[in-house]
Amino acid sequence: MTIIGLTGDEAVAYAVKQSKVDIVAAYPITPQTIIVERFSKYVADGEVQTGYVCVESEHSALSASIGASLTGARVFTATSSQGLALMHEMLYIASGLRCPIVMAVANRALSAPINIHGDHSDMMGSRDSGWVQIYAENAQEAYDWTLQAFKLSEDKDIQLPVSVNLDGFIITHCMEGVDVLEDPVVHQFLQTRKPSFTVDPEKPITIGALCFTDYYYEFKRQQVEAMQNVHRVLNRVCKEYKNVAGRTYSVLEPFGMEDAQAAVICLGSTAGTAREVARKLRAQGKKVGVVKLWLYRPFPNEEVSAALKHVKAVAVFDKAISFGARYGALCSDVISALHTVEESPKTFNVIFGLGGRDIQPSDVELVFNEALETAKTGVVKQETMFLGVRE
Amino acid sequence: MSSNEKPGWKSLPIGAVVTEGGTSLKYKTGDWRAFKPVVDKGKCVNCLLCWIYCPDSSIMRQEKWVEVNYDYCKGCGICAHECPTKAITMVEEQK
Numbered sequence: 154m155t156i157i158g159l160t161g162d163e164a165v166a167y168a169v170k171q172s173k174v175d176i177v178a179a180y181p182i183t184p185q186t187i188i189v190e191r192f193s194k195y196v197a198d199g200e201v202q203t204g205y206v207c208v209e210s211e212h213s214a215l216s217a218s219i220g221a222s223l224t225g226a227r228v229f230t231a232t233s234s235q236g237l238a239l240m241h242e243m244l245y246i247a248s249g250l251r252c253p254i255v256m257a258v259a260n261r262a263l264s265a266p267i268n269i270h271g272d273h274s275d276m277m278g279s280r281d282s283g284w285v286q287i288y289a290e291n292a293q294e295a296y297d298w299t300l301q302a303f304k305l306s307e308d309k310d311i312q313l314p315v316s317v318n319l320d321g322f323i324i325t326h327c328m329e330g331v332d333v334l335e336d337p338v339v340h341q342f343l344q345t346r347k348p349s350f351t352v353d354p355e356k357p358i359t360i361g362a363l364c365f366t367d368y369y370y371e372f373k374r375q376q377v378e379a380m381q382n383v384h385r386v387l388n389r390v391c392k393e394y395k396n397v398a399g400r401t402y403s404v405l406e407p408f409g410m411e412d413a414q415a416a417v418i419c420l421g422s423t424a425g426t427a428r429e430v431a432r433k434l435r436a437q438g439k440k441v442g443v444v445k446l447w448l449y450r451p452f453p454n455e456e457v458s459a460a461l462k463h464v465k466a467v468a469v470f471d472k473a474i475s476f477g478a479r480y481g482a483l484c485s486d487v488i489s490a491l492h493t494v495e496e497s498p499k500t501f502n503v504i505f506g507l508g509g510r511d512i513q514p515s516d517v518e519l520v521f522n523e524a525l526e527t528a529k530t531g532v533v534k535q536e537t538m539f540l541g542v543r544e
Numbered sequence: 545m546s547s548n549e550k551p552g553w554k555s556l557p558i559g560a561v562v563t564e565g566g567t568s569l570k571y572k573t574g575d576w577r578a579f580k581p582v583v584d585k586g587k588c589v590n591c592l593l594c595w596i597y598c599p600d601s602s603i604m605r606q607e608k609w610v611e612v613n614y615d616y617c618k619g620c621g622i623c624a625h626e627c628p629t630k631a632i633t634m635v636e637e638q639k
Contacts, residue, residue, distance in 0.1 A: 249559070250560070251558050251559030312558060312559070349558070357564070357565035358561055358563055358565075359561070359567070360559075360561055360562075361560070362561075364560050367550060368560070371552060371556055372553070372556070372560045374553040375553050375556070375558055378553070379558075
């Protein structure tokens with residue numbers, strides 16, 4: 154076991170270094186910059202054999218990544234916020250052309266007003282783009298998921314781009330002890346990408362052909378199937394990773410859910426705070442639990458439903474607003490997963506952390522107490538709670 | 545062409561990759577056509593302006609007049625527009 158001090162960004166760069174990536178094309182943006190900055194140093198120092206493409210924008214970064222992926226290369230890129238927004242057009246092309254690409258997204262609020270701090274507005278705005286979305290809780294998870302993401306993305310039954318999300322600053326810039334694998338172990342785990350087709354002048358193919366009313370729909374249906382395959386393949390990848398790393402991952406991680414009456418469900422770094430508060434409240438005899446979602450797209454309906462159906466009240470933490478919708482994106486998905494459950498738990502939405510506003514243990518405690526009250530009365534007092542906003 | 549004759553999503557190559565070259569010949573675009581060009585052989589002087597202008601190479605040269613390849617002609621009407629002897633008329637397709 155080798156533990157080294159790494160920030161979340163550095164942990165991702167370290168994982169990419171070990172993954173024998175053929176091409177990295179990226180453009181710097183806070184709070185992602187350190188990922189590609191560290192990686193460019195590995196390239197300059199000759200520690201990797203990766204082709205590093207300096208591009209003029211994120212739109213070009215993803216375009217170059219798509220082109221590289223289609224030749225059969227292993228590809229990595231990274232972005233954040235406005236950069237992800239600028240990639241928007243290419244996100245759909247990456248998934249539509251079925252390009253295995255791993256992209257780290259250092260989650261950050263979207264302008265306006267301009268802000269550089271962490272929330273999930275960026276990736277939530279891209280949630281229907283056909284990318285697999287994974288959220289890490291800390292630097293260790295960012296490292297572990299980056300490695301697993303390559304294997305998932307390149308699987309023949311998936312062949313979809315995968316985003317590994319890490320909360321801006323909270324994860325990207327905080328240094329932790331990260332347990333890293335030895336290089337040969339990573340090489341053995343990932344192996345070389347085996348593309349389903351390659352660019353070969355002897356065997357010409359067409360990529361990006363025009364598909365009208367008569368074919369387009371069929372290719373979208375294929376993407377649905379690939380997304381559904383993620384559930385099965387992810388379990389296999391996580392099992393293989395456990396064998397080499399000793400750390401267990403899956404689609405979600407429950408805490409205290411075996412006897413919880415009230416629960417919160419959230420993504421990313423918030424889970425650590427929520428778990429700590431739950432631990433304290435459970436010591437006081439309050440039956441609360443936490444569900445941390447690792448996989449957001451495809452949404453693990455069955456697992457979420459199984460984890461939550463026995464509780465009486467659920468608070469869903471959304472670190473982004475879906476303007477004009479009844480709930481935030483995660484809350485809509487959770488309610489959708491629960492709607493076939495008889496006597497499903499009373500559910501309410503907690504909007505929090507926008508523009509990087511800190512969430513304190515006392516904030517989470519307030520939500521737990523509200524959820525416990527809801528569990529007791531069976532009445533949702535407030536459908537959406539704007540936690541921590543000044544009135 | 546009815547949709548039943550085309551392959552379903554399970555048998556198509558993923559990502560809309562076309563796995564061989566020269567396949568545009570297999571994509572018969574004639575069924576896009578709303579109006580078809582009809583050549584009056586008596587008026588055609590075989591000047592080949594239509595052959596030059598046709599964007600889909602759907603005019604076929606014959607010895608004394610031209611014919612239209614209806615498998616690929618999309619019915620754009622450029623041939624009829626350019627024909628100096630008004631030998632080509634656009635006739636609505638009967639569906």
